[in-house]
Amino acid sequence: MPTSPTPYRGFPLRRPTRPPFLLPTDPESAELYGPVFGQADVTPLDSDLTRHHPGAGTPIGERITVTGRLLDHQGHPVPHQLLELWQANAAGRYAHQGDRHDAPLDPHFTGTGRTLTDAEGRYAFTTIKPGPYPLGTPDHAWRAAHLHFSVFGRAFTQRLVTQMYFEGDPLLAHDSVLHTAPNAAARHRLIATYTPLPLPPGRPPSLTYHWNIVLGGPSPMVAPA
Template sequence: MNEFIPRDRDQHPPAVTPIYKTSVLRGPHRPLISLQNSLSEVTGPVFGHGDIGPLDNDLILNYAKTGQPIGERIIMHGRVLDGSGRPVPGVLVEFWQANAGGRYRHRNDTYVAPIDPNFGGCGRTITDAEGRYAFRTVKPGPYPYRNRGNDWRPAHIHFSVFGTGFAQRLITQNYFEGDPLIARDSILGTIPDQAARERLVAKLDLDAAVPLDTLAYRWDIVLRGSRSTLFENKLEGN
């Protein structure tokens, strides 16, 4: 059995894309090499529900010190599915994001928006028997970045999806329905297929919202197949 499914070049962006100038320095300029996984990479680690704290999937409370974070309260939820649409249970899903002002809690982020003292911006959860994940947070704000003269990133949340081994990690990010910056984003613009770009957009889900409290968005993560989510760290295949 092959370790990788070849990339669909009609959907996945090239590793080096001048419209996103960082890729020119970071992207590989030589053919990629597929390395044999070691036994330890294939067989571990093993994640259990006992490894997750009670507030790990609640970004509104898991870093709060003097109150709750400022911003639009949202629930993010969905399912992790395989290429046949079957749920994938026991997947460790990590997520991290900017605060409502568009600033990350990171020493290298120098954007002028203030740090929210009650918002850490990261969490994790494990999918249940039906492949479902969910977490509560505040909707991240857009922020400028040094790409072209006045480029802004749309609101987005980063996701890391772990399987049962160290080598089974996929990284991606989702966006939000109705955001006008999506059409102007240079990073999303590297994806040539419009349908593939749309699969990265979470849809408003009022059925999952908490009335008078929290809006909800749904976003499913598909690991393989024709409707696969695009993963930024699996350029050799997914």
């Protein structure tokens, strides 16, 4: 029987230690304090993380396509919403100066992408399957392979962040962040299934995973990231 994962210790470190900073009350001024994810409109290339990178090389790793729908708690599609994705590369390292994992960086992979849901709430990302990585804790714990998703509402100040995992990953039973979800049913909803599907036009060959994002409802549909 797998042992229970060590409780995730990161949340206390992420809690604010200072009083909240009050933003201006008018929406336009408040937007200036939000993140900025590019000055141009979202294009189809933004959702293919294997192509929008410096140079002409190809990222290293297993090419995958993740598809699904953004739905409300009644199962209705949420159209035309901005989704962002970021992740580690195939070696389990983020292209970020704060990542101290000694795995190699991939010069042809930035690990970030974005897309808009269509009229039926559908989305698709093509990327490289991320590798697991160590948490650097005394118990030598590792994170299971996962993708970070950000869902925006009508403004940058309306944002939900969650994570998606892969079925069959042996590290799922040991991932302390996944196990912050309240029960087995909630954890199951965070796991994408391998589902052979026809790829959208223009997508290169890749393994396909399916994962819906459901907002709201009587029980949590996503776990903290």
